[in-house]
Amino acid sequence: VYTLYYSPSTASLVIHWLLLELGVPFELVLVDLQSRQQQTPEYLALNPNGHVPALLIDGVVRAETGALLLLLAERHPQARLAPVPGSRERADFLQVLFFLDNTLMPAFRRWFYADEFAGPANREATMQQARLKIERCWDVLDARLADGRRYLLGADRGVVDFLATMLARWSRNMPRTATHWPHLRRYVAHMRQLPSLREVHAREKLTDWIND
Numbered sequence: 001v002y003t004l005y006y007s008p009s010t011a012s013l014v015i016h017w018l019l020l021e022l023g024v025p026f027e028l029v030l031v032d033l034q035s036r037q038q039q040t041p042e043y044l045a046l047n048p049n050g051h052v053p054a055l056l057i058d059g060v061v062r063a064e065t066g067a068l069l070l071l072l073a074e075r076h077p078q079a080r081l082a083p084v085p086g087s088r089e090r091a092d093f094l095q096v097l098f099f100l101d102n103t104l105m106p107a108f109r110r111w112f113y114a115d116e117f118a119g120p121a122n123r124e125a126t127m128q129q130a131r132l133k134i135e136r137c138w139d140v141l142d143a144r145l146a147d148g149r150r151y152l153l154g155a156d157r158g159v160v161d162f163l164a165t166m167l168a169r170w171s172r173n174m175p176r177t178a179t180h181w182p183h184l185r186r187y188v189a190h191m192r193q194l195p196s197l198r199e200v201h202a203r204e205k206l207t208d209w210i211n212d
């Protein structure tokens with residue numbers, strides 16, 4: 001049994017979604033970001049980064065969204081959500097995973113937590129730069145999908161598709177949402193049909209975006 005430390009509508013959603021998709025037993029522990037519960041000594045003892053998600057696996061708390069996606073894919077190989085190590089597809093998978101986790105996600109952090117980077121006085125400039133970076137990432141992902149492939153890696157769905165779809169949702173209130181890009185629009189429309197995505201939205205009581 002896994003235990004997911006989560007907060008609705010945040011980065012923990014992709015892990016919650018993946019646990020539902022895998023059909024494995026798990027428990028949820030709410031971390032209330034409004035009251036800054038992520039900075040309490042109790043939570044920092046579990047995850048010193050003070051972020052969600054964190055996932056209790058075999059008695060040890062693990063963190064970092066990208067690492068958790070990879071770990072879950074490896075722990076449940078029958079779901080075939082990551083190409084096997086050493087394969088050609090694995091190299092592409094790693095590139096996409098790190099791009100999403102290491103380039104696109106941090107740009108969203110700058111957009112949503114703009115004060116953190118250059119102080120409140122530079123909030124607008126930080127958001128503008130974050131927006132440009134995020135839109136550049138949508139260009140790259142849209143180009144990847146331009147050959148008509150159904151998923152980011154081709155014909156097979158992987159954990160990278162879960163992450164990309166969650167991040168597409170994060171753009172929903174931005175001036176240009178991910179679905180302004182035509183191939184991303186088609187891709188997201190397809191991913192939205194997944195029952196597990198609808199289920200995680202229902203469980204986290206999210207009503208926006210899923211039916212846009």
Ligand SMILES: N[C@@H](CCC(=O)N[C@@H](CS)C(=O)NCC(=O)O)C(=O)O
Nearest residue numbers: 010011038050051052053064065066
């Ligand atoms: N590098 C971390 C970042 C996670 C992250 O930024 N989580 C946000 C929610 S989307 C969070 O915990 N925010 C609360 C805070 O930073 O105080 C990861 O990939 O898991």
